[in-house]
Amino acid sequence: MNAYARQLYDFEQLDDPAPAAVDPAKPQPISITKAASGAPRAVKLTPWHIVFLEKIASLVNLGRDWDGRGSAAVRADAVVFAYSMLQSSMAPATTPPAIVPLGHGGISLNWSNAAADIEVEVVGPNDVVIYYLDHATGEEHEWPSATEFSELSSLLRTAFTPKSDYRV
Amino acid sequence: MTSPPTDLPDFASPPVSEVSLSVQFNSLTALVAPHLGLVWNEFKDKFPRIEQQPPMDSVFETFAEAGAPTPPVPRLQMQLLNVMPTPRVFFTNESRTELLQVQRDRFVVNWLKVGEQDRYPRFESMLDTFEDGLRRFAALMTLHGLGTIAPNQCEVTYINHIPLPPGPNGIEVMFKKAFGFWLAPPVLGGLGDPEDSRVLLRYVIHADDNNPVGRLLISIEPAWKLDGTYLLQMTLVARGKPQGGALEDVSAFLKLGRRIIVNSFKDLTSKEMHKEWGLKE
Numbered sequence: 037m038n039a040y041a042r043q044l045y046d047f048e049q050l051d052d053p054a055p056a057a058v059d060p061a062k063p064q065p066i067s068i069t070k071a072a073s074g075a076p077r078a079v080k081l082t083p084w085h086i087v088f089l090e091k092i093a094s095l096v097n098l099g100r101d102w103d104g105r106g107s108a109a110v111r112a113d114a115v116v117f118a119y120s121m122l123q124s125s126m127a128p129a130t131t132p133p134a135i136v137p138l139g140h141g142g143i144s145l146n147w148s149n150a151a152a153d154i155e156v157e158v159v160g161p162n163d164v165v166i167y168y169l170d171h172a173t174g175e176e177h178e179w180p181s182a183t184e185f186s187e188l189s190s191l192l193r194t195a196f197t198p199k200s201d202y203r204v
Numbered sequence: 205m206t207s208p209p210t211d212l213p214d215f216a217s218p219p220v221s222e223v224s225l226s227v228q229f230n231s232l233t234a235l236v237a238p239h240l241g242l243v244w245n246e247f248k249d250k251f252p253r254i255e256q257q258p259p260m261d262s263v264f265e266t267f268a269e270a271g272a273p274t275p276p277v278p279r280l281q282m283q284l285l286n287v288m289p290t291p292r293v294f295f296t297n298e299s300r301t302e303l304l305q306v307q308r309d310r311f312v313v314n315w316l317k318v319g320e321q322d323r324y325p326r327f328e329s330m331l332d333t334f335e336d337g338l339r340r341f342a343a344l345m346t347l348h349g350l351g352t353i354a355p356n357q358c359e360v361t362y363i364n365h366i367p368l369p370p371g372p373n374g375i376e377v378m379f380k381k382a383f384g385f386w387l388a389p390p391v392l393g394g395l396g397d398p399e400d401s402r403v404l405l406r407y408v409i410h411a412d413d414n415n416p417v418g419r420l421l422i423s424i425e426p427a428w429k430l431d432g433t434y435l436l437q438m439t440l441v442a443r444g445k446p447q448g449g450a451l452e453d454v455s456a457f458l459k460l461g462r463r464i465i466v467n468s469f470k471d472l473t474s475k476e477m478h479k480e481w482g483l484k485e
Contacts, residue, residue, distance in 0.1 A: 116261075183264070
């Protein structure tokens with residue numbers, strides 16, 4: 037990680053070891069993104085924050101055509117919107133989602149366990165599709181959403197959050 | 205220019221020192237720094253001065269559980285370090301009282317009180333500048349194949365400067381005078397008045413169908429100007445999603461935000477101050 041990235045990347049939990057000495061005579065690979073934050077260091081991040089930020093840092097490194105099929109690079113505004121959505125919807129101990137890039141530049145957030153599957157496709161800001169499957173009943177539900185995520189939050193709380201958890 | 209609504213509080217000398225109207229849109233990823241010269245060329249008759257700034261972060265108002273506390277966690281900034289960041293540019297008029305801000309995902313019009321003689325040009329005049337500017341900016345982006353404007357958040361900001369009286373405890377004196385009827389910091393035994401106070405309030409803005417569309421954020425805090433004047437700075441921000449992607453939808457949210465801000469300002473401040481600021485009955 038270069039010095040600029042290190043300066044921006046101020047989560048202690050995610051710090052890499054110190055970089056190896058650089059030979060200035062040799063061309064260096066370009067260091068790219070880390071999700072950055074201006075948060076005070078005293079703020080404790082929850083497990084899902086850490087997982088999200090680590091995963092996003094790797095996804096935005098992919099650039100265009102990351103799958104060899106001409107897919108778009110992951111959109112920064114889609115990622116920032118997804119983060120805002122999770123901030124509204126997740127309790128501190130909610131299970132972090134699996135995150136995968138999508139061909140149109142959005143991202144997909146997925147939760148899965150014995151009780152339920154939830155898939156949230158973030159196409160871009162204000163453009164989200166949520167899919168829910170209840171394994172016990174077989175009930176499926178899919179709906180679009182823009183900025184209101186009460187139902188998603190309720191499902192995440194029911195199926196993917198320890199009962200002892202509460203919001204801080 | 206449209207007339208101001210007659211059902212809104214109207215102050216002859218409001219303490220406003222800055223107002224901004226802003227739209228955030230899906231990032232124009234094809235827009236790079238040289239294109240900003242094309243934008244300046246479009247506006248430089250009225251805004252001949254230019255300044256470069258780091259881009260503002262994207263901000264989204266999203267909603268889930270009513271009344272749930274917001275965790276004290278950071279905003280997310282995304283910076284691609286293998287790509288030169290496209291800056292934000294300021295285009296300013298000669299007197300530096302009006303400002304256009306442009307970046308990949310924002311278009312903003314500001315009015316700033318630079319000298320004591322500067323008078324707030326009023327919201328309707330600013331909205332005209334904003335609408336005309338956004339229309340021209342969008343046309344320019346289309347003309348050069350840089351993308352279309354897809355608004356995702358709108359924002360109205362009013363910053364008010366309320367000077368403190370001379371003498372000790374000016375902050376508390378003015379807090380009580382301007383906001384005292386609803387905010388009364390406790391006097392603690394042996395300690396007296398607080399040395400300093402600040403206030404942060406958030407409200408959810410609902411649409412006619414009662415769905416949340418945005419938030420009103422209010423802060424009141426001590427501040428000082430470069431000339432050494434101490435004051436209370438009261439900032440009111442109304443931010444949220446427009447109902448659709450058209451310019452009319454953006455304008456509708458900005459009008460709603462202005463309405464909410466002006467009414468809230470009146471509700472939060474005292475009758476004594478209303479008199480000083482010339483509230484018209």
